[in-house]
Amino acid sequence: MNIINIQSLGVTLGDPLFADLTFTISKGDRIGLVAANGRGKSTLLGCMAGDFEPTTGQVTRARGLRIGLVEQNIPANALTQTLYDFVLSGLPSEQADYESWRVDVVLDDLQVPVDLHRKLLKDLSGGWQRTALLAAAWVTEPDILLLDEPTNHLDLNRIALLQNWLGALPRDVPVVIISHDRAFLDATTNRTLFLRTERSRAFPLAFTKARQALDEADADDERRFANDLNKASQLRKQAAKLKNIGINSGSDLLITKTKQLSERAAKIEAAARPAHQEKGAGDIKLSNSGTHAKALVTLADVPVTTPDGRALYKTGTKWITQGDRIVLLGTNGTGKTQLVKMIHRALMGDEPAIKCAPSVVLGYSDQHLSQLDDADTPMTAVAGKFDIGDQRARGLLAGAGVNIQMQDTKIAALSGGQKSRLAMLVLRLQHPNFYLLDEPTNHLDIEGQEALEEELTGHGASCLLVSHDRSFLRNVGNRFWQIERKRLIEVDDPEAFLAAEMDPLP
Template sequence: MITLRNVTLRRGAKVVLDAVSATINPGEKVGLVGRNGAGKSSLFGLLDGSLHEDAGEFNVPAQWRLGQVAQHMPETDEGATAFVLAGDTRLMEVRAALTAAEEANDGMAIAHAHADLADAGEHDAVPRAQTLILGLGFQVHELDQPVNSFSGGWRMRLQLARALMAPSDLLLLDEPTNHLDLDALVWLEGWLQRYAGTLLVISHDREFLDAVTNVTLHIERQKLTRYGGNYSAFETLRAQQLELQQASFSKQQEKIAHLQKFIDRFKAKASKAKQAQSRVKALERIERIAPVLADAEFSFEFKEPANLPNPMLAISDAVLGYGEKVILRSVNRSVLAGQRIGILGANGQGKSTLVKTIAREIPALAGTLTEGKGLHIGYFAQQELDVLSQESNPLEHMIRLARDVGPEAREQELRNFLGSFNFTGDMVQQAVGTMSGGEKARLVLAMIVWQRPNLLLLDEPTNHLDLATREALSIALNEFEGTVLLVSHDRSLLRSVCDEFWLVGRGEVKPFDGDLDDYQKYLLEESRRLREAARVAAATPAPTAAPAVNPQALRKADAATRQQLAARTKPLKKELAQVEARMAQLNAEKAALEQDLSGTLPPDAIADAGRRLKAALQALEQAEERWLELSGEIERIEAA
């Protein structure tokens, strides 16, 4: 297990952790939460060995293998599959040993290397790597494309796949969802739920944390507090804890005031001096309870739109894309005043193309877009953070905006406005290039709010926002009187803001009849459909002239084929059903053990439950692997 005992950690002169203690048991999945700058990444540095404690005792089992996403952007012409495969360092070492043995013509070493390769999973290494790549949203034809041919966000997905490929006992993930869309996010959740090792994850996506974690570590004011349960459980427990602390503090303050009043009243009277002195000593002995010092919550609101045209926008028979590349056809949609629309769809299907066309960033290739009179669009795009002038400061950005777009304002008014977005004091003069991603995102939001739009187009607005700012954005959008079109992988934001959805996929835009849970089921079905289409395309031979066929003979041949197929697949399907039953049993056992671990157990019971949970997870992983093998074998037989 991982243990911290009275650990103090400094970054320069700043104390990040002050005499903290915590224990992380094998197999636990831990969410690390706290405000930006609280020290979450510093704790990761302690765990991966890049930082060292300044005081106290810190221990990670020496035999544990560490998995972590490299933060640098990969620059290589290596193919995507080969790049991800190289994440399995053990496999790469054994392959190198085999090559060396073959060059030395050492028969014994060659035999040992082949045995080691089998132990390292050589037989299914490439399929495992490609499963990770496809799960994170890549297409089949991209499996062997050079890494450098992908954009930055896709290359970071390959870094994530490479980290997942590496065998590990401890996996550290710092904001793994930032470069993912919703379909890849759902896949990653499933993968992490099956991960058998110990997981620590930093994320500002509450639904992701709820799905993959069963323990929460909270960093606040240099202290580290452990809570049993996922993020929602943590919020509930912390609220109860703060309420109890405040009640105890208030009660203690009343007692102190009562003692102090007696001392002040009687300390000068000789007849009461002894009693007064005893109360002074009692006052000194009281261990003071700290008051609840709530952090100032960030909040903002969108200004009331000057007008609300209805309909705001009408799209008729539109063809959308770039240049000669058509992405969406026959788009016929209307946007009405007050609608809150979530735009869903797998990556690359055209969500951003649709939003950019509505935002006037790119023209429609055909058809018409009719805007309502007085339409005023506020557009937040991921690349907007890069469009900000890196040398300019927030105040200069606002002065230019007020001059070029309006409304005009005095400098003090602009300073006050920036202050409402937490740009206070010298921060209004800080160069944007030195700011964090979250600060840049807040500046873009401030600039949109200033323009007083009646239609908000938001394309992944939460990527750099912490949980508090995401909550503020959700509240502001719900109070906004205009119309919202939202693209986001943050399901909590989508659930709280949107009351209808559009689905972008297969070259069209249509209403989605369902909620986000239905959409996740749709994603799984779509993934299966694409895999089947790719398998059929790979197995289909080139067309040739077909000879004349006797229909009766064809029917007899089909019947015989079906009988043979049933005979070959029956034992496999029987075993598949047994494996599914075993998986259901293991999932129930896993849920029960996680529930036990989230409660208050004695240390020996915690250790025993942790061992049983790890065994159950390993058995579940083996069962799932067998399920995949059986399913694949049945598919191959049926395809043949």
Template sequence: MSSLSLRNVGVIAHTPLFQNLNLVIGAGDRLGLVAGNGAGKSTLLKCLAGLAEPTHGDIVRSRGLCVALVEQDVPESLLDLSFHDVLHRALAPDEREGQDWRVAMVLDEFETPTDLRALPLRALSGGWQRLALIARAWITQPDMLLLDEPTNHLDLEKLFKLETWINNAGYTAPIVVASHDRDFLDACTNRTLFLRPEESVSFAHSYRRARDLLEAHDAAAQAQREKTLREVKRLRQSAQELRNVGINSGSDAAQVKSAQIKRRADALEQTARSLYRERPGEIRLGNRGTHARVLAALENVTVEAPDGRRLFAIPKLDVAQGERIVVLGRNGAGKSQFLRLLHRAMTGAEGMPGIRVSPSLALGYVDQDMRQLPERATAHEVVLSRFRLGDQRSRAVLAEAGFSIERQNLPIAKLSPGQKARLGLLALRLSEPNFYLMDEPTNHVDIPGREQLEGEILDAEATCIVVSHDRSFIKAIGTRFLLVDRGRLKEIDGPEEFYRTMLG
């Protein structure tokens, strides 16, 4: 049976990412790897794949173990290859001849449309690129499959397709998944590892049940710490009293006993380790407020593709203050084009036919790729120039959002996708809007950040129109649900109706 064992494994990068990690991954395991951005998930996956070495500890692989890692980014060398050739070249050179049937079988397994199979990877959507990388790893028939943020860029249809594929994969080889998608982790895993700098914690359950157990674990640890610190305080008081007795009476025995009790208190205090606390960068939203009841009204509006093709029609839509509208639809239906149309209407000097906007509307806009951020500027320059907070205050708000001084001075192009997302959301908050247009705002945001964003949207009583594939996020914030279907925008009772069509 193929397996992989970690013995006291740790990685230090300036500070510890994780340490003393002991874990066995074997047949049938579907392990969810959970941690904040930059906390070591990708590093651990590379160590498991043999592409990086841990700072200390040992990783023991069963003899001949074949591990395939699907990283987040498409290698440059693959972009000009067709979908078919990406899979074909993944096979060993001596196995490629006469193996087109294997390629076709895997393409069929991933339900790849015929017209996409001959296209180069760079011509495919981000979602199909992700599936191509997974299919490329799968065709090698690995003994263990490692997936790093596999749901990034996937629309709901492909997300359900990936979930179905993982759950129906006809083999027992283990899969390790690093993801921030809570529903995906629940659907596809049976174990969860919470990666932490001091003590990582694992449970034989999928994410949400494991999260409940983790909270109970942390509560018990907190109670034990408080009990230990109370005992430390009592011992130190006793030691001080004995020391005073020894000094006043000249008793050496009392002084010796005092020193012994103090050493015991010091040793006990060492066992009362500080508890781990998630420290996501602050994601906070503001609400400038308005007295207008309806902030935007649309009537007989047509949404078009960049090439002028008609995508769908909007007979009538009023957006009232406090409404949180989620727009659903299949990939390519025009959801992002709809938000871009609204963005142009709300920021242009002249109005657009069929779209009326309240004069008191103050817009905040988030593009799913954070293209509103200038790549060459630094995070500090963006905050300083756009919002005129002054140098010291600009650095302070960036620090609150999780940016160290070093990262504040890096060009935005060199920030990780998660850091770009946090900067985009920070800029959104600092603009103090009363109306939000958000296209995939949780892309690359970790679980604590997603939950914080949900809470801020609710607490700010934000008015917003949102496009998102994060089912937990949609459920948490949505008050109205619009579906783009058969060339029209219609209102539905909830997202479940749309999800059923994806599964059917």
């Protein structure tokens, strides 16, 4: 049974986001909505929910349909509410008075610790804020859930919980999920909609298989287009030959035949449609300036502590050498980011316990992109700090996905995806030979993740990274360090750790 019908839908905001989208959502659908950053995914969810008016086309919803829309961020005016009160506010006021027990049930299902119930939302992590948004939507018992980047800021345990929670929902409740987490989409969806400016495509498959089907369909389109153009070219050549013969012989029949062939060629050319060419959201290009040092970083049984001095673990004797792409594994709170920060300080000359080769040139990005100053503009972050000139800076920014309209606005106004791409551009301009990356794929779309993977693996980059993205760390890592029982040990691969982390929470 169809509960949402989308017919010839289009949205233009300055430039077209998408056009002529026809799509249906039925009971039991678990749909992954995939596109590069800034291509209209969140806008499409808004159209589905009735919160955004499309430019063309229409959305028809089943009578009385209750929609649960889970957006990316807590509304600013709700940050001073407690988590419990925010979820309670999802219920109609008359229902909240005598059915507050529904909040307890939902928070229990989502395994929110009781000690967080009365904490203010502004004091909670981004992951718990996401959980609060989900709980506030589900407490109303909607007929359909629309989820916008639900895994952002979640660790692997919480991603596992979300996967299992979605799997346990009533099967007739459809879910539409925007996510850049490829493994999560594979685990939670049975259909995939690739949103495009024109000719969006849908497949009854989860992401990885749908992506393969999309590539095959695009290749078929390319071959069909080439064949059509070749056929039209052959017809025009025949027409030209007959025209010359007809003129020389004075044959009206050949002149008529020439006209018919030309008309057929014109019809084929008019009907021929070129294969989709994805307009990239911005290239991610890194560089590797090289170094003669064999050991870039040396850890000689360094103690890693919390900011207040509490011991977490010791590193043992470890080396990071050229070409190493080391993934740091560990449960939340074990001290992954603390080690990253210590190595960062060492490379800045402020951590004597860690030895670094003098020739190391660092490229650093943390999970909050704190290396970017929100008060700067993209132009000052690039042209103002690197000797490249304004014209080249604007070209580089446009190539990284920061359009001309955004280049002179405050970085604070950029989307998460634009900030991530700007951070990668700044890294590139530093010409590092060692990358220190803490959650580099936060906010990066799938296209950006794949580009970053290719740059790290294809250019002999050396790096130490932390990531909760299973696909990314599997594709990039060639060494794996795991924090276990207050020691840093080397493991052959991440699979045992990932399997343990993805077990349901007790």
